[in-house]
Amino acid sequence: MSAVINLAHRGAAGHRPENTMISFKYAWELGATGIETDIQMTKDGALVLIHDETLTRTAGTPEWVKDLTLAELRTREVGSWYHEQYRGEGIPQLADLLEWARDKSLCLNLELKNGIIPYTGMEQKVIDLIRDYQLEDRVILSSFNHYSLVACHTIDPSIRTAVLYMEGLYEPWTYASTIGASALHPFKYALTPELIQEAIRQGMPYHPFTVNDPQEMKKWIEAGISGIITDYPDRLAELLGSRGGLPV
Template structure:
């Protein structure tokens, strides 16, 4: 079964990392979603790719200066379309509830928290706390570019499959050592410059492969034919039904 992950939800149809974007997945037959998690000053885990508000809300400033009570005054949808005026930055707990209700599987990317290790440690603790509310029949992958954080996550929650994320520029020849140190089941490489030979090396080493971010159906088809297990895409709604069975 080839996996199609709705990257930050149905992010071509709704504002990324919002409940609106994730709520659309079921109607399009998408079973896997990808979300980004970071932390507020009071320890609340929220969905956000960036550690600032600037790109995807009506505000500027750092997530690390906010608390849960601030979220009700921040609009995370009006930048995208009038239909999403008033959409809020969701908490991770809200997404877990939605995933349970809509029977969605999760890839949770733990952001490389720029507020320092103390906040990163709290992010890991609180993500694990919220994951306890995920129904056991839901499938789960936890990924990160911060491989030190991923090692610590796996130490605390060894039953959860983890994935090492790599940008093309950082996918050096020591990738296998990093995956072994993280006890990873998956490698999540960037699509840029990914070759059939690299895919074959990953497969030969025993790892499953999910590639980001693939917004071209012919490229996705090529990757699947090379043996890739899944792709992250902003256009999950355009993928044919053969990937949704």
């Protein structure tokens, strides 16, 4: 069986404020072999890493990312909501993550958050930046907006795409293949060991989210899962017997 990808959800979100550079870096220290993060776009077209469309939850202000310029966004902090010791942590740009990760053996799962706000041109901008850093073979582009996945695949078929979904899909590997996707990223409750086994036969990897319980992780590993998206990459690393770098 090939190594299970340990995808740190928004970095080590169980230990550090999500989608910050300290969260990504700590995930690597804890044994993550991949980083999952979310991309939104500012008013002036900058690609930034934040899950929500607004700053309400993480910055305590009701502003929308799409309505702020990058310069304005840089004045907001997104650390103190998690713990006071992280006050002052800023919202990274996608380029910050790519620059840091380029010399590390990490897979990058970049989720395009364009289901609520249809960020015009986001797919091309993201792919152009991936190409600038020559990381095409280490990136998975995912989205709940499957039209966006088709656009990504059309722009650059060499970059893998993954179907994000919440509910049970009938033969999801078949559907994924029709839109050029090469992986399935379901909510964990839309998955069963039987589906994993059939996906293996079909050559379509599963990377469910967000799996934080070690017993649940163990169940999926034993079922033959290809990867797990988790807030606690340390827990998964312990089960996999890996600490940093590529899995053993």
